[in-house]
Amino acid sequence: MHACEDVVGLGGIRNTRPVLEQIANKWSVLILTVLCSEESRFNAIKRRLDPITHKALTEALRRLERNGLVHRRVIPTSQVAVVYSITPLGRSLQAPFVALLEWAQTHGGGIEAAQQAYDQRPD
Numbered sequence: 001m002h003a004c005e006d007v008v009g010l011g012g013i014r015n016t017r018p019v020l021e022q023i024a025n026k027w028s029v030l031i032l033t034v035l036c037s038e039e040s041r042f043n044a045i046k047r048r049l050d051p052i053t054h055k056a057l058t059e060a061l062r063r064l065e066r067n068g069l070v071h072r073r074v075i076p077t078s079q080v081a082v083v084y085s086i087t088p089l090g091r092s093l094q095a096p097f098v099a100l101l102e103w104a105q106t107h108g109g110g111i112e113a114a115q116q117a118y119d120q121r122p123d
Contacts, residue, residue, distance in 0.1 A: 023093065027052060027056055028060055028064060029101070031061065031064060032069060032094075033097055039084060039086075041084070042057070042061070042084070045084065064090070070084050072084055
């Protein structure tokens with residue numbers, strides 16, 4: 001058995017795949033990273049994650065809220081305001097997401113180099 005299989009086991013993949021599909025997309029990781037530092041309004045999140053579209057952010061926040069990772073609070077003012085914050089369940093993802101972001105920053109150049117080498121290969 002390989003080291004990766006030791007972590008989950010092939011039988012566990014069936015159980016973990018649906019969870020990973022919900023949390024492991026690029027916008028979910030980045031949104032939760034933003035919310036780990038402070039609660040934020042929609043437009044503040046959108047500015048931090050530029051070029052995310054309004055639609056993509058809305059869908060991601062709804063998915064994260066549905067999965068219990070983000071809390072949505074409506075502030076009763078003259079214009080309705082909504083603030084998003086991370087839940088304790090969402091915060092439990094902070095360490096693995098920070099590790100993933102650090103890995104991406106460290107190895108992004110290697111990924112780009114591999115892509116260029118691949119793209120330049122003769123078919």
